[in-house]
Amino acid sequence: MSEHPADYTADEIMTVTAARALRDGRTCFVGIGLPSGAANLARATHAPGLVLIYESGTIGTKPDRLPLSIGDGILAxxxxxxxxxPEIFNYWLQPGRIDVGFLGAAQIDKFGNINTTVIGDYSDPKTRLPGAGGAPEIAASCREVIVIVRQTRRAFVEHVDFITSVGYGSGPGSRERLGLTGAGPGKIITDLGVLEPDPQTCEFTATGLYPGVTLDQARERTGWDLAAAPGLVTLPPPTATELAALRRFTTRAKE
Amino acid sequence: MAEIVPLAEAIGAAVHDGDAVAMEGFTHLIPFAAGHEVIRQRRRDLTLIRMTPDLIYDQLIGAGCARKLVFSWGGNPGVGSLHRFRDAVERSWPAPLEIEEHSHAGMANRYVAGASGLPFAMLRGYRGTGLMEAGGPGRDGPQHPSIRAVTCPFTGEILTAVSALNPDVAIVHAQRADTSGNVQLWGITGIQKEAVLAARRSVVTVEEIVPALDPRPDAVVLPAWTVSYVAAAPGGSRPSYALGYYDRDNDAYQAWDQISRDRERFGQWLDTEIFGAARV
Structure with missing residues (x-):
């Protein structure tokens, strides 16, 4: 994108930033699409011991190219x-064994609730999206959730049209009332920077922006009144090593 | 006891108009050949059940075989939308499509309950989501037909119950069967065992029928007495894949995006690839 004069794209810095959020040695339940790219990049760079788990039932999978779907042969x-x-959901996800749930979103609101079901009214949708998949229980049961999604006014809305996966519900206390065992979304990683929940209000605020991105730009692409967290930082650009690893994956995925 | 018959005969005997049909296979071993045979035999008013509708149900829906869809994720994996599914939900073409929607965990547990002979299964799930009210519509909609809150009789915790799935017929694809009709599949085995055991009847298509099955420690085996019909269908899960036989045809999944976008182009695809193929 033109606002990033350096030799990486907004998608690339987003994926690299998401990969960095995954620490070595942890277990990660990976959604398809953007999360899968970032999780595999993490394993190929700083987190070789990251345990990747896909809802197709593959545990500790180590693909050397990006799977197009969550059930590719390379994963098995x-x-x-x-x-x-049934086993992946009941024995592995539900009891809270998995450290990080890594999800995408079509719409997300200020409390980190995710919609992947419909745009518009459920019974007469403007756009029918794929639906829930594994996401509701990943969002409920993983110890922590990270969401990766491109930041636009259409995606970042005050209220989602449909709650497919619960973030912080209607605010503080919601998760406890609903009996959701995991802590909820800790980060939303976008093509502009990183948002994290305010510890008091659970409302997502900007905690980091990529080099060259301004808070005003982030606010323009957010449907709620986006606040800057105290200590808002400029996030580091991708390293040459990270970019090379990411591009190796992307090239192989297209082969 | 499994009867080994040609595919057209198996589908003709097992699948009737108005049936609830589950074709399973989680990305891997999707029973495309059998699904195409259902279209070819012009079955109507089916309730189609499947965790991930994928191209196979996009094709059945577009061909007008379905009245209702029970599912948990309806996309073209790694590509985008299922356009025939969307056209049915958004514009009722070629016919209105009733939907009953779940999460993967919910669907998986519904099959487990069905296979276990129980009326429902329990999980920690759905709480706080729109799915709880939606079998229908948003915030004030009617209660979902197959999801309820239940209280644990031991701890008092509020959990979620989902009703059992017991399809009239389950259709799956496997790598092998032996000449007695015992079935063996391996790799990502998804929900196929539960679907077959939950269903009243079943059809299993296989890559090959061999004299005897080599034991494989990681394989799911469906003994012949749990299966109604076995049919040889080499390549029967293309464009998905059969581990040990062929890879996923990712280009076909990409190409489907274009074919399925347009009603007319989809109609041509049906004529040449499904109905034409039958008359050769």
Whole structure:
């Protein structure tokens, strides 16, 4: 994008920033699309011991190219274990064994609630989206959730049209009332920077912006009154190593 | 006991108009050949059940076979929308499509309950989501037909119950069967075992029928007495894949995006690829 004069794209710095959020040695339940790219990049760079788990039942999978779907053969062939779909959800996800749930979104609101179901009214939708998949229980049960989504006014809305996966519900106390065992979304990583929940209000605020991105630009692309967190930082650009690893994946995915 | 018959005969005997049909296979081993045979035999008013509708149900919906869809994720994996599904939901073409929508965990547990002979399964799920009210509509909509809150009789915790799925017929694809009709599949085994055990009847298509199955420690085995019909259908899960036989045809998934966008182009695809193929 033109606002990034350096030799990386907004999508690339987003993916690299998301990968950096995944620490080595942790277990990560990976959604398809942007999360999968970032999780695989993390494993290929600073987090070789990151355990990748996909809802297709592949645990500890180590693909050397990006899977197009969550059930690609490469995921099964390189996994520590392949289990059935009921088992992955009931034994592995539900009890809270997984550290990080990594999700995408079509719409997300200021409390981190995610919509991947419909735009418009449920019974007469303007756009029918794919739906829930594994996301509602990933969002409920992983110890922490990270969301990766491109920041636009259409995606970042005051209220989502449909709550597919719960973030902080209607604010502080919602998750506890609903009996959701995980802590909820800790970060929203976008093509402009990073948002994190305010510890008091649970409302997502800007905590980091990429080099060259201004708070005003982020506010223009957010449907709620986006506040800057105290200590808002400029996030570091991708390193040459990270970019090379990411581009190797992207090239192979297209082969 | 499984009867080994040609695919057209298996579908003709097992799938009737108005049936609830589950075709399963989680990205891997999707029973495309069997789905195409259902279209070819012009079955109507089906309730289609499947966690990930994928191209196979996009095709059945577009061809007018479905009255209702029970599902948890309806997209073209890694590509985008299922356009025939969207056209049915958004514009009732070629016919209105009733939907009953779940999460993956909910659908998986519904099959487990069905396979277990229980009326419902329990999970921690759905709480706070729109799915709880939506079988229908948004915030003030009617209660979902197959999701309820329940209280644990031991701890008092509020959990979620989902009703059992017991399809009239389950259709899956596997790598192999032996000449007695015992079925073996491996790799990502998804929800196929539960779907077959939950269903009243079942059809299993296979890459090959062999004299005897080599034992494989990681394989799911469906003994012949749990299966109604076995049919040889080499390549029967293309453009998805069969581990050990062929890879996923990612280009076909990309190409479907264009074919399925347009009603007319989809109609041509049906004529040549489904109905034409049958008359050769």
């Amino acid at each position: 062939e390189t996994a520590d274990a392949v289990v059935s779909v």
